[in-house]
Amino acid sequence: MNMPDMNKMKQDCPNKQECLQLLQSILDGEATAAQKETFMKQHLQECMTCYQNYHLEVAIRGLLKQKCSNEAPEELINSIKEKVIKNLGQ
Amino acid sequence: MEEEVVRNQYTDAQKQEIFDMEFMPHINAMYNFAYRLTLERDDAKDLLQDTYLKAYRFIDSFQQGTNAKAWLFRILKNSFINDYRKKSKEPSKVDYQEVEAYYNSEDVDRQITPDLRVESLTNMIGDEISNALNSLDVDFKTVIILCDLEGFKYEEMAKILDIPIGTVRSRLHRARNLLKEKLSEYAKSMGYKTA
Numbered sequence: 468m469n470m471p472d473m474n475k476m477k478q479d480c481p482n483k484q485e486c487l488q489l490l491q492s493i494l495d496g497e498a499t500a501a502q503k504e505t506f507m508k509q510h511l512q513e514c515m516t517c518y519q520n521y522h523l524e525v526a527i528r529g530l531l532k533q534k535c536s537n538e539a540p541e542e543l544i545n546s547i548k549e550k551v552i553k554n555l556g557q
Numbered sequence: 558m559e560e561e562v563v564r565n566q567y568t569d570a571q572k573q574e575i576f577d578m579e580f581m582p583h584i585n586a587m588y589n590f591a592y593r594l595t596l597e598r599d600d601a602k603d604l605l606q607d608t609y610l611k612a613y614r615f616i617d618s619f620q621q622g623t624n625a626k627a628w629l630f631r632i633l634k635n636s637f638i639n640d641y642r643k644k645s646k647e648p649s650k651v652d653y654q655e656v657e658a659y660y661n662s663e664d665v666d667r668q669i670t671p672d673l674r675v676e677s678l679t680n681m682i683g684d685e686i687s688n689a690l691n692s693l694d695v696d697f698k699t700v701i702i703l704c705d706l707e708g709f710k711y712e713e714m715a716k717i718l719d720i721p722i723g724t725v726r727s728r729l730h731r732a733r734n735l736l737k738e739k740l741s742e743y744a745k746s747m748g749y750k751t752a
C-alpha cells in the first residue's frame with residue numbers, strides 16, 4: 468500500500484460499517500480481486516477512518532495469533548495416543 | 558457430517574495412519590479451541606480426549622484427503638454443546654438470549670463504534686487480548702478463533718457451525734466489534750488515550 472497524503476484524506480467515512488465489513492472480508496481472503504483493488508488502491512488512499520481501521524484490524528489479528536495460542540500438554544497427547552492404540556482391533 | 562453417506566472400511570493399519578497423519582497434527586489447535594470454550598484446563602483435557610476418541614470411533618465416516626481439521630473442529634464444537642456447555646462458565650440462558658437479541662438488532666452496528674487505536678494495542682503485551690477473547694460469548698469467540706486463529710474460510714466455518722455463510726459473516730463482524738469494545742475498555746483502564 469502506498470503512503471497516502473494525510474492532508475487530502477477525508478476524516479469521516481460515510482459508510483463506516485459497510486467499509487469495515489468489506490475490509491474484513493478482504494483480510495479474510497473472501498473478497499473478489501476487483502473489490503480488493505478498488506478498496507485498497509482507491510478508498511484507503513482517501514479515507515482516514517478506513518485507513519486507520521485497516522491498521523487496527525491487522526494489528527488485532529497479529530496480536531491474537533501471537534497471544535491466544537496454547538499447546539496441548541505432552542502427557543495428554545500421549546494418553547490420547549495410548550487409548551487409541553488400545554482401541555485398535557476392537 | 559450429514560452429507561457424507563459414504564462409509565469406508567479402513568483396516569487397522571489405515572486407521573492408525575489416518576489418526577497419526579491427519580488427526581494428530583491438529584492437536585494443539587484443537588486443545589486451544591477446547592480451552593477457549595471451557596476456560597478450564599481439566600475440562601479442556603476431557604473435551605479434547607473425548608473428541609479424539611470420538612473421531613477414532615467414527616473414522617469410517619471420514620473421507621481420506623478431505624479437510625480433517627474442519628471435521629475434527631466440528632466434532633469438538635458439537636461435543637462441547639452437548640456435554641460441556643451446561644457446566645461451563647458462560648452466561649445463563651436468559652442473559653444469552655438477551656445478548657443475541659441485542660446483537661441481532663439492525664442498527665446495533667451503528668451504536669458500537671469502539672474507539673481504539675493501534676498505539677494502545679502495542680502496549681498490550683500481557684494477557685489483555687487473551688482475556689478479552691475469553692470474555693466474549695461462546696458464539697462470538699468461536700468465530701474469531703476459527704477465522705483469525707485457525708484460518709478457516711467462511712464456507713468451512715458454515716459447515717463446522719451449521720449456520721449459513723451470511724450468518725458467519727455478520728457474526729464475525731459483531732464479534733470483532735465486541736472484541737474491540739473490550740480492548741478499548743482495557744486501554745482506558747490502562748490510562749492510554751483511545752481517541
Ligand SMILES: [Zn+2]
Nearest residue numbers: 480486514517
Ligand atoms: Zn471509508
